[in-house]
Amino acid sequence: MSDPTDPDDRLAALEARLAAKRAPQKVKDHAEEHYSQAQLAWRMVIELVAGLAIGFGIGYGLDYLLGTQPFMMVLFIFFGLAAGVLTMVRSAKEVQTKQEAAQAARDEGDESGD
DSSP: OOOTTOHHHHHHHHHHHHHHHSOOOOOOOHHHHHHHHHHHHHHHHHHHHHHHHHHHHHHHHHHHHHTOTTHHHHHHHHHHHHHHHHHHHHHHHHHHHHHHHHHHHHHHHHHHHO
8 A cells, every 4th residue: 555645645635636626617718708799799780770770661661651751761760779779778788687697606606615
């Protein structure tokens, strides 16, 4: 048998204990985080442009039908802008809620690990 004070055995035992205590951590790549932020930005831009386009389409169609050139188009462009901004704000709140939940989970994990 080996001596329990043997440095190699002690080092191996220490590494085994550390590995057992250490929780597997998912390492998030910086590029992955960058792409998720870019996807969020594109999502918000598309929501804003879609609101404007839908407002323009409805306004132009009503102007064509009612003969009120460009009154309805201008009015519905502003409605579309407001709808796009509201949708962007909802998306931002959704992302913020997810980030707060993830932070709370990380904080809880840190507290339970101590």
